[in-house]
Amino acid sequence: MNTKIKKIGVLTGGGDCPGLNAVIRAVTKTAIRQYNMEVVGIINGFSGLIHNDLRDLTEKEVSGILPRGGTILGTTNRDNPFHYPVKINGETVYQDVSDQVIENMKKAGIDALAIIGGDGSLAIANDFVNKGIPIVGIPKTIDNDLSATDLTFGFDTALTTASEAIDKLHTTAESHHRVMVLEVMGRYAGWIALQAGLAGGADVILIPEKPFSIDNVCDKIEERANKGRKFSIVVVAEGAAAKGGEMVVQRVVEGSPDPVRLGGVGNQVANAIERGTGKETRVIVLGHLQRGGSPTAYDRILGTRYGVKAVELLANGQYAQMVALKGTEIKAVPLESAIKKLKQVDPEGELVKAAESVGISFGTDYLK
Ligand code: F6P
Secondary structure, X not given: OOOOOOEEEEEEOOOOOOOHHHHHHHHHHHHHHHHOOEEEEEOOOHHHHHOOOEEEEXXXXXXXXXXXXXXXXXXXXXXXXXXXXXXXOOEEEEEOOHHHHHHHHHHOOOOEEEEEEOHHHHHHHHHHXXXXXXXXXXXXXXXXXXXXXXXXXXXXHHHHHHHHHHHHHHHHHHHHOOEEEEEEOOOOOOHHHHHHHHHHOOOEEEOOOOOXXXXXXXXXXXXXXXXXXXXXXXXXXXXXXXOOOOOOEEEEOOOOOOOEEEOOHHHHHHHHHHHHHOOOEEEEEOHHHHXXXXXXXXXXXXXXXXXXXHHHHHHOOOOOEEEEEEOOEEEEEEHHHHOOOEOOOOOOOHHHHHHHHOOOEOOOHHHO
16 A cells, blocks of 8 residues: 555536535545545635635544535536636636645645546546646546446436436326427437436437437327327437537536537427427426436445545555446546547447337438
């Protein structure tokens, strides 16, 4: 065991997701119980390191947080120390304050960082690795779009929320003979839409990886109606787009590592279905409900395993790594590799084929 690390700083960066507290708890307990280290919680992501907003974490501090959604440390997806907004004479300019962060770490006696984040926060973590800071990354995001791990924690809870929403929509859709369009999150990946659609028995699933034709979506709904199924459930990923069309951008968040916020495709699809089929159609945007609430048992366990492994790596001097799920095992992968490539649904893969086999349409029959 490498005993160089006496004090670990832990932070949560980017959008929150269920399971963050499970990781914070596991990091704290493992560091204290197994390695006799101290743990400092950094408040509101990297912002806490810029402003010296720190809080000692003891076993007592993390007691009872396992089932809680959100993060007891707070988070932000705006404060990138390498591109930090500062007001000068009323104008916002962006400065590199990373040296200040390193100075603050030294003053607080923090030897290493466990950074819990998605691609944005892990990219910042990698920039600090390049400045010589011992870091281990822990992958979180409901989108499940990090290529170096089979799963991110938070995804299973979001998926469960979306599947339950589909179950609830089924009963009201069936009663009113309506089309229900459910827009779910996922950014540029269709994992939530595809798997929630499969679990909830959707009739149509639209994902970014398979550009759709609205005529094909309408055909599927009419084909069902002709067979006596007078209602239909359409699940749309926020990043889905028609063939030859663009993703629908809802807003641009200045200062965020990825400033584009998607949203609005559900409304467009619902309007087009109503025009194309004459069927009464409603749209439901599930939004941040997918990020909230208590983590599922799966996410609590995955978060705990990630937290334990992250501290083990730091204690053994294995820095610049990210913990990852590979098959059934928790492994270490180079942090750099984790941020290189977005993990998207294979449009011809087994999950898509399984969905097609049970009659789900992706609105892509034009390809056949
Ligand atoms: O990355 C997680 C996520 O929830 C995406 O699915 C979604 O596109 C985005 O974050 C929403 O971000 P915000 O919370 O800034 O609106």
